[in-house]
Amino acid sequence: MIKFYEVAPEHRESPIDDWDFEPGYWLEDVSVTGNKDYRSHKSEAFKKAERIIEDEYDIENVVRCFGVVDWDALETAFNYMAEYKYRSETVITKLLQALTGNEYDTREIRGCVQGEWNRVYFPVSKGEDFVEWFETAYFNNGSEWIVEDEDSRISVYSCEWDEEKMKVDLADQCGVSVDECEFYKFNGWKREPDYKKI
Numbered sequence: 001m002i003k004f005y006e007v008a009p010e011h012r013e014s015p016i017d018d019w020d021f022e023p024g025y026w027l028e029d030v031s032v033t034g035n036k037d038y039r040s041h042k043s044e045a046f047k048k049a050e051r052i053i054e055d056e057y058d059i060e061n062v063v064r065c066f067g068v069v070d071w072d073a074l075e076t077a078f079n080y081m082a083e084y085k086y087r088s089e090t091v092i093t094k095l096l097q098a099l100t101g102n103e104y105d106t107r108e109i110r111g112c113v114q115g116e117w118n119r120v121y122f123p124v125s126k127g128e129d130f131v132e133w134f135e136t137a138y139f140n141n142g143s144e145w146i147v148e149d150e151d152s153r154i155s156v157y158s159c160e161w162d163e164e165k166m167k168v169d170l171a172d173q174c175g176v177s178v179d180e181c182e183f184y185k186f187n188g189w190k191r192e193p194d195y196k197k198i
Contacts, residue, residue, distance in 0.1 A: 003172055004145045006186040007155075015157040016137050029100070030126075034108075034119035036140070048120060049095035052084035053081070062098075069101035092121060107131045111139030133159045145170055145183075 003120055020027040021041040030048040032039070042050070048066050053055075057065070068074050076168045077094035093104040102123040109131065116139055122130060136142045136159035143166065144157050156173045160166035163185075171178045 002147060002149045002174065002176055002181045003169075004156075004181055004183045006184065007144040007146060008186050008189075009143075012140060012157075014137050014140040015142075018136075029102070029123050030134070031121040032109075033116050033121075034170050035115075035117055038118050040118070043121075045096050045099045046092070048099055049092050052095055053091065066099060068098050070098045074098035082127075089121075096121060107135075109135035109138060111135075112141060121125065147174055194196070 016027070018039075021030065021043070022028060023044075027041075028041050028046070030041070030045045032041050033046075037176075052062055052066070053101065054101065059074065062132075064066060070093075073094045077091050077098060080088065080091050080094065089106045093103075093106055096104040096159050100123075102125060104121055105124050106119060106121045108117060108119050118138070120131065120134060122134070126166055142157055142159040144155055145157055147170075154174075156170055158166045158169045158173075160169045167178050167181070170183070171181050174181075
């Protein structure tokens with residue numbers, strides 16, 4: 001039987017590390033920005049999009065300096081900039097698409113308290129569930145579990161809120177079925193008095 005022990009909330013660690021955003025890693029094409037009080041990351045394509053907006057490049061300079069993969073997206077971005085004269089999420093997502101060839105979207109993500117927010121820009125190909133998973137992991141609102149069997153001890157993280165779905169998610173991450181597992185949810189700390197004879 002494989003045993004899963006939930007880590008106390010004050011000791012859990014988010015599965016998103018800074019190295020996840022580095023080139024070659026799975027979040028390299030994701031950008032998180034907007035709230036200066038929280039960790040941010042700007043992909044290389046995002047930095048180029050910002051430079052295009054801030055330095056007021058024209059279409060010819062964008063093509064010459066950065067190269068373009070998607071002409072339609074580039075024209076849409078420039079039309080939007082010309083019409084509204086400001087930086088917007090639509091302009092950035094279209095510039096990202098023009099530079100990478102991937103369709104991008106953006107969402108505001110929120111944690112559990114008022115000041116916890118940020119904006120994430122991501123390729124649509126990451127899928128429908130990506131934003132919900134990212135939001136939960138980014139603000140560390142999921143649950144971390146220590147997994148023990150006869151041979152090893154590892155840590156896994158789930159962003160599922162429903163207990164049954166969480167069990168399936170944790171078991172899947174370990175390559176086993178739920179029937180092979182025992183789950184022990186953190187239920188608080190116990191303090192017992194300690195006496196010594198005087």
